Amino acid sequence: MSRRTKKICLFLFSISIVLISSIPSLGVSTQLDFDRLILESQTEDNELHLLRVEHYLEIVAEKSIGRFNVWYAFPPDYQYQSPILLHVFDDTSEEVLNYKIENDTCIPNKFVNFTISGINKDEHKLIHFTAWVLVKHHNFSDLPINVDFPNKSHLPSATKKWLLKTDVVQLNSRLIKYRAKLFKMEHSDLISYAKKTATFIKDHRYQMFLLQLKFNMFFSQDAVTTLLINGENVGRSHLACALLRLQNIPSRVLLVNNDQGFWTQMHYMIEYYVPDYGWVLLDTTRAKTPFNTSRQIVNRVCYPEDENNTKTDYIFKRMKGEERWIWFSNNNVKPFYVDCKQGSKSQMFSESIVWTCDLVADACFDTTRTTFHQFQKYLGIGLTGENKKYFENAVGFQNEAINRMKIGNPLEYYYNIKRANEEYNKIIV
Secondary structure: OOHHHHHHHHHHHHHHHHHHHHOOOOOHHHHHHHHHHHHHOOOOOEEEEEEEEEEEEEEEEOOOEOOEEEEEEEOOOEOOEEEEEEEEOOOOOOOEEEEEEEEOOOOOOEEEEEEEOOEOOOOEEEEEEEEEEEEEOOOOOOOOOOOOOOOHHHOOHHHHHHHOOOOOOOOOOHHHHHHHHHHHHHOOOHHHHHHHHHHHHHHOOHHHHHHHHHHOOOOOOOHHHHHHHOOOHHHHHHHHHHHHHOOOOOEEEEEEEEOOOOOEOOEEEEEEEEOOOEEEEEEOOOOEOOOOHHHEEEEEEOOHHHOOOOOOOOOOOOOOOOHHHEEEOOOOEEEOEOOOOOEOEEEEEEEEEEEEOHHHHHHHHHHHHHHHHHHHHHOOOOOOHHHHHHHHHHHHHHHHHHHHHHOOOHHHHHHHHHHHHHHHHOOOO
C-alpha cells in the first residue's frame, strides 16, 4: 500500500469512527458507503477471522473431596491471534465458584483457572465454556523461496531450546538421522526440506495408520514409532520436529483446535523457525507448509518439557490427547471421556470472515489485544461497586463487538472494543 493510499485510508477510517461514535447504531446503507470508500482506497485486502472454540470439560471424582482447582489450556496472544473474551455457559455446574485467566511461566501460554467448591465420589461435573479469538489471516506468501539451512550459532537464543532432543523426539535415532540425511541430499534449502518433511510424514506407510485406525490400536506417538508404522497427528508432529531439528531448524509442537467441522479433542501441528523471517506453520495431517493462520486456534505452544507424552489413542474411548493440558490440584479428580458425543470434547467454529484494509485490520487487532489484557487483569478478582459496573459495561461492549464482527462490520467492532477498553480504564483497584 502506497503512502498516499495509507493517508486516504487513515482519513476515511478516522471519519468513520467519529461518525459511528456519534450515533447509537450506524445504518446499513451508510455503513456500506464507508466500507466501499475504505475498500476502494486500498491496494490489497486484509482478512480478519472471528473464530471460537467451545469446550465441554466433564470431570469425575474417584473419592469425595472438598475445594479444588482445574486449569485448562487457553488461547494465548500469539503472533496473528488475539483472544477476545471467555464466556462460561449457564449449564456449567453450580459448584464452579470462580474462574480467571492466568499467564503460564512458559511464554506466551495461558490457562483458565476454575475453582470448584467440591465433588462427591463418582459424581460428574460439567464446565462448559467458549473462547472467542480474532485472527489476522496470513498465508505466508512473503516467505522467501530459498533459505539456507541455519547455522546453530547464528540462531536467536530464544529459539535454540526447540533444537533439543526429548523422549519422543529422538534425535539420536539412526533411522531418523538416515531419513534426514536423504532429505537433505534431495533438498538443498530449508523451505523445500520442510515441504518434503510434511508430505513424507503423511504418506509414509499410510496403510499402517489405516490398520491402527480400523482396529482401534494406536501405539506410542513418539518420532521413531511414527517413522516405523505412522501415527496420529501428535506422533507425526514429533517426527516432523525430529527431522527438522536434525538440520538445526528450531521446531515446536502446537496444541490447537482446528476447522475439522466435528466435535473432537485437540489437534497437533508444528511450526518451524526460518531465520530473518520467523515461525512458519506446518500441518502434517494435511501435508502442507506453509499453512495459513486462520484455520485453527492455537491453545498452547509446547516447550520441550511438554513433549514427553507418549500416551496412546485420543480418538476413541480412552481419549487421552487432551488430558495432558488439563491440570488438577487434587489427584482424585480426572477428566471424563466416552466419545465425541458424550463426555469431554471440543470444537472450533469459524464465525465470520471480514475483508478490510490493513489500517482497519491492524486497529481492530491491536485494540483487541489491549482490551483483552484488561479483561484478563480484572476477571475473577471480586470487583465491587462502581468497579464491578465498569467491568460489566466493558464485557457488554466486547460482546457487542463480537456481534458486529459476526455480521461483517469491522468499524463497529473496533468502536465497541475501544469502548470496552475505556470502561476498563475507569477501574481503580
